[in-house]
């Protein structure tokens with residue numbers, strides 16, 4: 233049985249009181265803050281940047297912040313997010329001119345690097361990069377568009393990546409994203425009143441679902 237972590241995307245939060253919302257969802261049992269960065273170029277939407285990450289740290293958020301960069305080009309912004317307090321920084325291989333260099337830049341900046349794969353992006357790159365990564369993030373929907381259905385073949389992809397990780401013998405985290413459209417809006421979106429009890433029950437429901445999926 234794998235150890236599943238709950239990483240709700242802050243995109244579903246009420247941004248007028250983001251600090252409080254993040255406190256509540258962490259208090260309710262979420263493990264990690266998933267920070268979705270969209271640039272209106274790599275994806276057709278615009279979200280949040282390093283200032284917001286820094287503001288969460290200043291607010292007192294101690295949990296790991298997992299910064300998911302849906303931006304192109306990607307290298308320029310990496311040191312800014314490292315300074316702003318990111319724990320993990322993940323990027324899409326097709327958004328980087330030089331994947332190895334971007335991974336190295338994240339590592340040199342003091343963060344843990346990860347790669348993100350869109351549903352139709354093949355995993356080939358992992359053959360040569362897996363040993364340098366701390367996380368693999370699989371998109372269960374195409375990033376940047378709301379209201380999509382979970383793409384089922386992502387589960388097969390997840391199995392494949394898990395096997396590769398096991399074969400590598402390294403402690404690399406596997407995450408499935410798309411949370412905002414499927415489960416994530418269930419978490420942060422559920423707390424419209426910033427009601428910790430509601431977050432509690434949703435985080436618990438998610439853990440129960442994950443337990444059913446098993447390994």
Ligand code: ZN
Nearest residue numbers: 266268300409
């Ligand atoms: Zn994400």
